[in-house]
Amino acid sequence: MLTISNGKLVSKIYKGSPWPLGTSITKRGVNFSVACPKANYLELIIFKSEDDSLPKEVISLDETHKSGDYWHVEVEGLTIGCHYCYRIPTQKEVFKETRFSNKILLDPCSREISGWNVYDRNKAICSNENVGNCLKGVVSERKKFDFAAHPRPKHPWNxxxxxxxxxxxxxxxxxxxxxxxxxxxxxxxxxxxxxxxxxxxxxxxxxxxxxxxxxxxxxxxxxxxxxxxxxxxxxxxxxxxxxxxxxxxxxxxxxxxxxxxxxxxxxxxxxxxxxxxxxxxxxxxxxxxxxxxxxxxxxxxxxxxxxxxxxxxxxxxxxxxxxxxxxxxxxxxxxxxxxxxxxxxxxxxxxxxxxxxxxxxxxxxxxxxxxxxxxxxxxxxxxxxxxxxxxxxxxxxxVMTWNGHFRDDIRKFWKGDKNTTWPLKDRLMGSPAIYKDKSKSSSKSINFITSHDGFTLKDLVSYNHKHNLSNGECNRDGENHNNSWNYGIEGPTTNKEIIAIRNRQQRNLFATLIFSPGIPMILMGDEVGRSQGGNNNSWCQNNPLGWMVWNQADEDEELKEFVKKTIYLRMQFSKIFNPLINLTSEKPASEKTEEIWLQWHGVKLSSPDWGSWSNTIGYSINESDSGSIIWIGLNAYNQKMTFQLPRPITPWVKVIDTGSRNDILQKDKHLSNQDQLELESKSFVLLVSERHSRKLRK
CATH class of the missing domain: 3.20.20.80 (Glycosidases)
Structure with missing residues (x-):
C-alpha cells in the first residue's frame, strides 16, 4: 500500500475518513479526502517544500481507502503547511487520454495553493509528466470566523x-x-x-x-x-x-x-x-x-x-x-x-x-x-x-438577479432614443413587468448602469464605439451595442459645452440609479469619473487603464460629492425610494391612511406622455390625499421644459438639480414658484416637501 521515492517507509498511514473533504488536522496527523469516482487506485504525493520537483514520498492507495466515490487516508506526523497533490496512474479503461493520468493533480478542496514559482500552464497541456511544474495543495487550518467579535452587518436589501x-x-x-x-x-x-x-x-x-x-x-x-x-x-x-x-x-x-x-x-x-x-x-x-x-x-x-x-x-x-x-x-x-x-x-x-x-x-x-x-x-x-x-x-x-433591462432602458432614455418612456416607467416602479412577484419586484432587482464588463460611466458618455485594440484581438472582443454617446467628439475633449453635458449626464444616470426602486450597484471609480479610454472589456488590463484613479487631477471631486449626497438621500428615505412592497399608482381608498402611492405626470399634471417621441417624465409620491412628499422630473430632451408641479404637503424644497452647475455647493432651497419648474435640457430634479426635508438637516 505504501511506496515512496527512495523505497523507505516514512509515514505510517491509516484508512482515514471521507469527511471532511480536502485536508483536516487529526490527533495523529492529517486526513486527506478527495472524490474520484472512476479510479481503481490513487497516489497521494507529499513534497518537502513548495518548489520541489521531486516528491518526498508517494503513498499509493487501493480500494480499501475508498468509500463510495471518495478516496481517503490519514497520514501520521504531517501537519499544517504540508505540500501535497495527487496522481492517478494510467487506467486506459477509465481515461481515454493518457495525459489525464500522467498529470499531477491539485486537490479541488485545497484551501491554500503553493508551487506558483515553478508552475507552467503549458506543461499541464502536453502529455508529459509535470511533477516539476505543478501546483500543490497546502494543508491549512479550517477554523471558523469569529462572528461574535465581528458580526455580520446584515443590512436589509432595501x-x-x-x-x-x-x-x-x-x-x-x-x-x-x-x-x-x-x-x-x-x-x-x-x-x-x-x-x-x-x-x-x-x-x-x-x-x-x-x-x-x-x-x-x-x-x-x-x-x-x-x-x-x-x-x-x-x-x-x-x-x-x-x-x-x-x-x-x-x-x-x-x-x-x-x-x-x-x-x-x-x-x-x-x-x-x-x-x-x-x-x-x-x-x-x-x-x-x-x-x-x-x-x-x-x-x-x-x-x-x-x-x-x-x-x-x-x-x-x-x-x-x-x-x-x-x-x-x-x-x-x-x-x-x-x-x-x-x-x-x-x-x-x-x-x-x-x-x-x-x-x-x-x-x-x-x-x-x-x-x-x-x-x-x-x-x-x-x-x-x-x-x-x-x-x-x-x-x-x-437569489436576486442583475437587471440588464434596467441598464439598457436607463441608458436609452438619457441618450434621447425614441420609445423609451414606457419602459422607463417600469424601471422607476421596480421593474414589476419583468418579475413574477410584481408586488416585490424591487427586492429582486439588482439595478446598475455600468459594471466591470463594459464601459465605465464616464466612457459611456464619451465614446460611441469601443476601443479595445490593446486587448490584442483587433477590437473584436467586447460588446458592440453599448447605448453610449459622445456628444460630437470621440473621447477626451477641451470643448466646454461637451464637457458640461457629459458631466450632467453622469449625474443624471447616477441619480436615476440611486432613486429607483431596487438594489443599486456602483462600479469602482464611476463616482470620480474614471475612464478606461473607451475600452469596454478590460479583462487583461492589469495596468492604470484598469485601475482605480487616486490622482486629484484625474478625479471629479464634485461628482463624488454628488454621489455621496444621492446615497445619503436614498438612505434617509429608503422606505419611500425602495419600499419592501412596490408602490402602486392607485390612490388609497381611505383618506385617513398615511399610505403612500405614486402618481405619473408629464409637463402637465397627471398627463404623462408615453408616446414614442417623448423624452420627459415626472412623477410624485403622495401621502394619501394630503398631498405630495416627493417629486422627480426627468428631462432627456435637447431643450428646456417647464413642468407643472403637484400640490405638496408642505412647500417644495429642491434638493437635487443636475441642471445647476453648482448643485452640490448650494444648500437645499425653497422654490419661489411652487406651481411650476423649468428643467434644463438633459437634467434630473428631485423635490422634497419641507416637512420631510427637515430629516436631511444634520
Whole structure:
C-alpha cells in the first residue's frame, strides 16, 4: 500500500475518513479526502517544500481507502503547511487520454495553493509528466470566523448599496497612498475602507478572489479580472502580501473583520460555471483528472459543451459537483466570514444533461436548504452565453438577479432614443413587468448602469464605439451595442459645452440609479469619473487603464460629492425610494391612511406622455390625499421644459438639480414658484416637501 521515492517507509498511514473533504488536522496527523469516482487506485504525493520537483514520498492507495466515490487516508506526523497533490496512474479503461493520468493533480478542496514559482500552464497541456511544474495543495487550518467579535452587518436589501471593485486594481495605482508592500492586496484594500464607508456604501462586491491562472490569456497579456478559476477554495496568490506573517486565509479574514467592524458587507463574485481547464486543448490541473465527465458537461461524443465562452461548462446538476460547490461556499462564508455571493453566469448552473435547462436545479435547491448558508445575500447573472435568460423565472427564491433591462432602458432614455418612456416607467416602479412577484419586484432587482464588463460611466458618455485594440484581438472582443454617446467628439475633449453635458449626464444616470426602486450597484471609480479610454472589456488590463484613479487631477471631486449626497438621500428615505412592497399608482381608498402611492405626470399634471417621441417624465409620491412628499422630473430632451408641479404637503424644497452647475455647493432651497419648474435640457430634479426635508438637516 505504501511506496515512496527512495523505497523507505516514512509515514505510517491509516484508512482515514471521507469527511471532511480536502485536508483536516487529526490527533495523529492529517486526513486527506478527495472524490474520484472512476479510479481503481490513487497516489497521494507529499513534497518537502513548495518548489520541489521531486516528491518526498508517494503513498499509493487501493480500494480499501475508498468509500463510495471518495478516496481517503490519514497520514501520521504531517501537519499544517504540508505540500501535497495527487496522481492517478494510467487506467486506459477509465481515461481515454493518457495525459489525464500522467498529470499531477491539485486537490479541488485545497484551501491554500503553493508551487506558483515553478508552475507552467503549458506543461499541464502536453502529455508529459509535470511533477516539476505543478501546483500543490497546502494543508491549512479550517477554523471558523469569529462572528461574535465581528458580526455580520446584515443590512436589509432595501438599505443596501453595492460597490463593485477589483481587489488588485483598487490600490495598485502608485497614487493610491497605500504602502508599496501591500498595493493590490487584501491588506491594501483595508487601507481604503474609510473611503468606501465615506461614500455611504454598505456592501462591496469583489471581482473573483478565488485562485486563478493569470497566464490564461493571449501572449503578452495577463488575465486580470480572474474569471479563470484554478480553485474554488484558495485565495488568489496575487492578492496576498508574501512578506506578512499572516497566511493567505488570515489576510482575507482580516479584510472581512475590518469591513464588518465598519458595517460593510463583503459579497464575492464567484465563478462556479467554468474553470481554467478549458476544452479539449486546455490543461489538466484538477477537475479533469479527478472526474472529467463528473465535473463538466460532455456531449454524446465526449466533447466539452460550452455555454460560458471559456471552453467548458461545470455540470452543477451532478451530485459530486453540487457537494463541492456547497463546500466551497461554506468555506468562504463560515470559515472566512463573507456575507454573500454573486454567481457569474449563474443560470448556467441550472442546466442538466446535454445542457437542457432544469426547472428545479439541484444546486440552487441545495443552497437554499443549507442552514449554513441561510443568512447570506445571494445574487446571480440571469443569463449565460448559450442564450438562456431567466430573470422573471430564475429558479431560486432567495437569489436576486442583475437587471440588464434596467441598464439598457436607463441608458436609452438619457441618450434621447425614441420609445423609451414606457419602459422607463417600469424601471422607476421596480421593474414589476419583468418579475413574477410584481408586488416585490424591487427586492429582486439588482439595478446598475455600468459594471466591470463594459464601459465605465464616464466612457459611456464619451465614446460611441469601443476601443479595445490593446486587448490584442483587433477590437473584436467586447460588446458592440453599448447605448453610449459622445456628444460630437470621440473621447477626451477641451470643448466646454461637451464637457458640461457629459458631466450632467453622469449625474443624471447616477441619480436615476440611486432613486429607483431596487438594489443599486456602483462600479469602482464611476463616482470620480474614471475612464478606461473607451475600452469596454478590460479583462487583461492589469495596468492604470484598469485601475482605480487616486490622482486629484484625474478625479471629479464634485461628482463624488454628488454621489455621496444621492446615497445619503436614498438612505434617509429608503422606505419611500425602495419600499419592501412596490408602490402602486392607485390612490388609497381611505383618506385617513398615511399610505403612500405614486402618481405619473408629464409637463402637465397627471398627463404623462408615453408616446414614442417623448423624452420627459415626472412623477410624485403622495401621502394619501394630503398631498405630495416627493417629486422627480426627468428631462432627456435637447431643450428646456417647464413642468407643472403637484400640490405638496408642505412647500417644495429642491434638493437635487443636475441642471445647476453648482448643485452640490448650494444648500437645499425653497422654490419661489411652487406651481411650476423649468428643467434644463438633459437634467434630473428631485423635490422634497419641507416637512420631510427637515430629516436631511444634520
Amino acid at each position: 438599505k443596501t448599496i453595492i460597490y463593485e471593485l477589483h481587489v488588485g486594481g483598487f490600490t495598485n495605482n502608485i497614487e493610491s497612498g497605500v504602502p508599496s508592500s501591500i498595493k493590490g492586496t487584501f491588506l491594501g484594500l483595508i487601507e481604503k475602507i474609510p473611503y468606501i464607508k465615506d461614500l455611504g456604501i454598505t456592501a462591496i462586491e469583489l471581482l473573483p478572489v478565488f485562485a486563478f491562472d493569470d497566464s490564461d490569456s493571449p501572449a503578452g497579456l495577463n488575465n486580470y479580472w480572474g474569471y479563470s478559476p484554478i480553485s474554488w477554495f484558495a485565495p488568489h496568490k496575487g492578492f496576498i502580501d508574501t512578506n506578512c506573517s499572516l497566511n493567505a486565509r488570515e489576510q482575507f479574514r482580516k479584510l472581512v473583520e475590518i469591513c464588518h467592524d465598519n458595517n460593510i458587507e463583503i459579497i464575492l463574485d464567484v465563478v462556479y460555471n467554468h474553470t481554467t481547464e478549458g476544452g479539449d486543448r486546455g490543461p489538466v490541473i484538477s477537475w479533469k483528472g479527478f472526474g472529467d465527465s463528473t465535473y463538466y458537461h460532455k456531449g454524446e461524443k465526449g466533447e466539452y459543451l460550452d455555454v460560458t465562452g471559456c471552453g467548458n461548462t461545470i455540470a452543477a446538476n451532478k451530485p459530486l459537483t453540487t457537494q463541492l460547490i456547497l463546500e466551497s461556499m461554506r468555506c468562504w462564508a463560515n470559515e472566512l466570514g463573507v456575507d454573500g455571493f454573486r454567481f457569474d453566469l449563474g443560470i448556467s448552473l441550472s442546466r442538466g444533461e446535454y445542457l437542457h435547462p432544469l426547472e428545479n436545479p439541484p444546486l440552487f435547491e441545495a443552497i437554499e436548504s443549507d442552514p449554513f448558508l441561510s443568512d447570506l445575500k445571494l445574487i446571480s447573472e440571469p443569463w449565460d452565453c448559450g442564450g438562456l435568460y431567466k430573470i422573471s423565472d430564475f429558479p431560486a427564491k432567495r
